[in-house]
Amino acid sequence: MENSSQKLSLRAFLQLLTSNDLPISRAMVVAGKIYKEFNTPDYLGQLTDTKLSSLGVTDKDDRKLVLGAITKAGYRAKVAHDAKVEKAKKRKAPTGKSSVKTEVNQEAGPSQVSISTPPAKKRKRQDDVNEFLPDRPAEEIEELGNLDFEELLDEDVLKPKFTVVNRAPIMMAWAFIVAERLGFQREEALSIASVYTEMNAISKGISLGLHPP
Structure with missing residues (x-):
């Protein structure tokens, strides 16, 4: 049986090409373009019309005669058969690996797999965070102090006292x-009250026509 990977002699190569009525003169031209790379039955069986054209065999009739000669020699059929065999092996390969893996697992017996889960990040309590206010550095908060006004809450002390103000301070105190x-x-609370009072004043000014909308 002919070795499909064995290099053909130039004489055998030319005989192959002329076996399908390709004139020797044109066979020599074709050999000059493809013999160096495609010189074994395996490689010749892989040739196509497109490949021949890319290799410089520009004449359509010459390409047809060359491919016919390769087909008559059985090289194309052998390449196609080898490709099918290789494809079948690849299809069977996963099944074989699976069975081997199953046998190994059965011999090894049951095993326990420990899965470590990363500790969940502790979320900051929403009660301690006000999404509407920016975070402030600790130094700034210390400078503010406790904002204790030492306000008077005794009604008897407050009764004789009075002051004339507009409604903004009252609204701010209420807010x-x-x-x-x-x-x-x-x-x-002071910041919120200040903003609330300002927004209320602007709204009132717009309604009275004193402030542009």
Whole structure:
């Protein structure tokens, strides 16, 4: 049996090409273009019309005669057969590996796999965070102090006292108390009360036509 990977002699190569009625003169031209690379039955069986054209065999009739000669020699059929065999081996390969793996697992017996899960990150309590206020450095908070006004809460002391103010301070004081009752710290409550009072004043000014919308 002919070795499909054995290099053909130039004489045998030319005989192959002329066996399908390709004139010797044109066979020599074709050999000059393809013999150096495609000189074994395996490589010749892989030739196609496109490959011959890319190798410089420009004449369509010459390409047809060359491919016919290769087919008559059985090289194309052998390459196709080898490709099918290789494909079948690849299809069977996963099944074989699976069976071997199963046998090994059965011999090894049951095993326990420990899966370590990373510790969950502790989330900061939402009660301690106000999403509407920016975080402040500790130094700035210390400078603010406790914001204790030493306010008077004794009604008897407050009764004889009076002052004339507009409604803004009263509204701000009211908003401040409400904010503290809602759980905000004193500095936070003051900030909220200030913003609330300003927004209310702007809204009132727009409604009276005193402030542009």
